[in-house]
Amino acid sequence: MITLNDYLYSGDTVLSILRKYAADLKKASLANHNSIDMVHCNFLLQQIDMLEHNDFLTSQSQRIRELYKLMAAEYPYLAFTFKGRIKSVIRTEGKFNGYIVTYIYNYYKKYKKYPSIAAIKQHLSCFRDLIAYRIVVSLPKCHVKPGGNREEIERDLLYQVANIIPEFLEERGFTVQVSELEGGRYSARLKESLRPYYRDYIENPDASGYQSLHLTLYDNLARCYIEVQLRTKEMDDYAEIGPANHIGYEKQQEMERTxxxxxxxxECLYFDEAYERSVRLHELELAKVDVNMFGASSNSVVNDGCGLYRGRLILPFEHLSRFQNDLID
Structure with a gap:
């Protein structure tokens, strides 16, 4: 069985690794009549296309920048960051295989039999967050009036921004997509007409405590999906460097063993192969990996200049609120 790990010690570039991995998966698919490997191969080709061709990303980020400029004008006291990234190669590989493992397991638990190949292939068509933009907002304490609740003010501002994004981006070539979050609660601060499109993980935090607003859009000009995430600084800290990061990882490991x-x-070749690929990624010792523009001294101390382990940045924008001007009063 071919795994991504087999290609991470050659000193190659990320693009060379993805090309070789995709080519070998295609050969294996044809030799073993394994059509899921062919889907995997085509998924890798999609990643390669994103990493190779930057024109559409330039156009996309310029249109996203218009939202940044609007927020800077409308919310002069608010500090915020915009970050865009292509999901990292290792994380994308883990997610692809994780989708297979989770889908087959859930299907088996429900029906006591395994899903058809056609059903698995259909399920694997749902990737819509390979490109994601994250907006993180923070209201500096100096702009909070005495007695004001900073956390509540920040959340209110976050939902205000959420309420303007769909229409604003649709005017610039994007189409909002209906959310797949079923049975969830929504904040009263989110417009009722927009609730079908948002996944409100603030009102519906996961078991780790993760909170965020997620919106999926289709870029009609670039012909690809993107995800927009909105968080307060506290939510972002919790997700990136706090308990949600560690608890989520441990929970995922436990669920996969179960x-x-x-x-x-x-009994199910596709489950076996996807599970083994996932396990091998979890066991990867990053300090031993030899990929051009990547280095690590441990699994937590990483310098990644190629999008192997950490997402490749498309854009970074930072807006610092107005601390010293005559608008304070």
Whole structure:
């Protein structure tokens, strides 16, 4: 069985690794009549296309920048950052295989049989967050009036921004997509007409405590999906360097071991291969990886200049609120 790990010690560039991995998956697919490997191959080609061709990303980021300029004008006291990134190669590989493992496991638990190849392939068509933009807002304490609740003010501002994004971006070539979050609650601060499009993880935090607003859009000019995430600074800290990061990882590991115990080895080839690829990624010792523009002294101290382990940045914008001017009063 071919895994991404097999290509991470050659000193190649990320693009060379993805090309070789995709080519070998295609050969294996044809030799073994494994159509899921062919889907995997085509998924890798999609990643390569994003990493190779930057014209559409330039156009896209320029249109996203218009939202940044609007916020800078409308919310002069608010500090915020805009970051865009292409999901990292390792994380994308883990997510692709994780989708297979989760789907087959859930299907088996419900029906006591395994899904058809066609059903698995259909499920794998749902990737819509390979390109994501994150907006993080923070209201400096100097702009909070005595007795004001900073956290509540920030959340109110976050939802205000959320309420203007869909229409603003649709005027610039994007189409908002209906959310797949079913049965969730929504904040009263989010316009009712927009609730079908947002995944409100602020009102519906996951088991780790992760909170954020997610919106999926289709870029009609670039012909690809993007995800927009909105958080306060506290939410972002919790997700990136706080408990949500560690708890989420531990929970994922535990769930994958449970799924492996439930499905006997050898009964479903697609589950077995996806599970093994996921496990091998978790066991990767980053300090031993030899990929051009990547270095690590441990699994937590990483310098990544190629988007292997951390997402490749498309844009960074930072807006510092107005601390010293005559608008304070």
């Amino acid at each position: 799924r492996r115990d439930e499905i006997p080895i050898g």
